[in-house]
Amino acid sequence: MKYFIADLHFYHEAVITFSDRPFQDVTEMNKQLINNWNKVVKSPKDEVYILGDFVYRGTGEQANQILKKLRGRKYLIKGNHENYLKDEAFDSTLFEWVKDYYSFKYNKRRFVLFHYPILEWDGFYQGAIHLYGHVHNTRVAYFKDMLGATAMNVGVDMIDYKPISIDEVVQVVSQREMP
Numbered sequence: 001m002k003y004f005i006a007d008l009h010f011y012h013e014a015v016i017t018f019s020d021r022p023f024q025d026v027t028e029m030n031k032q033l034i035n036n037w038n039k040v041v042k043s044p045k046d047e048v049y050i051l052g053d054f055v056y057r058g059t060g061e062q063a064n065q066i067l068k069k070l071r072g073r074k075y076l077i078k079g080n081h082e083n084y085l086k087d088e089a090f091d092s093t094l095f096e097w098v099k100d101y102y103s104f105k106y107n108k109r110r111f112v113l114f115h116y117p118i119l120e121w122d123g124f125y126q127g128a129i130h131l132y133g134h135v136h137n138t139r140v141a142y143f144k145d146m147l148g149a150t151a152m153n154v155g156v157d158m159i160d161y162k163p164i165s166i167d168e169v170v171q172v173v174s175q176r177e178m179p
Helices: 014-018 026-040 060-069 140-147 166-177
Strands: 002-005 047-050 073-077 097-099 101-106 109-114 129-132 151-153
Touching: 002 166, 014 026, 026 060, 073 101, 129 166, 140 151, 151 166
Parallel strands: 002 047, 047 073, 073 097, 109 129, 129 151
Antiparallel strands: 101 109
16 A cells, blocks of 8 residues: 655654644654554555655654654655755665655556645646645645645645555545546
C-alpha cells in the first residue's frame, strides 16, 4: 500500500498553536504522530511518501530516532524545513530516496507529489492528482477553489494526523469530481 503525509513538524512546539493541533506539548505531539502512523502503516513493505517538513529545526540524530520508530519504506519530497538532511549525524539510508518532486502512475492515473501547492501540474488536464502540503490548515477554501478537485492537501492537520492511503485519496478526489 502507498500512503502520503506532509508537515509532521516533529520537535516544533510552535506548530501546536500555529495549526491548532490538539496536543499539550511537543513530546505528546511527537508520540501521538508516531502512534498514529504505526496504527495505519502495518507492513515494512508499505510505502510512505512524506511531502516535506518532516522535522522542524531538529538535528540529524533526532530525525534518525523518529524515522527508526516509523513503519514502512519512507520516501521524502523535500519541504522548506529539511535542514537535518545536512547534519553529518543524519542517516540518509533511513529514506529510500529524497527528491524535490515526484510523479508516478497508479491504476492509469498520474500522481504528482510536491511539497508546495501548484496551479497546474503534469497531467492536470487529464485528471492527474496533485498531492501537496506546506500550507497546513490555512486558507482551506481558497486552495480548494484555486486548485480544483484533483489537488489534495495531505498535511497532517488536514488528514487527522495520520498517513492517508492512495485508495482513500482516489476516493476523496472521485467524490469531488462528481457533478
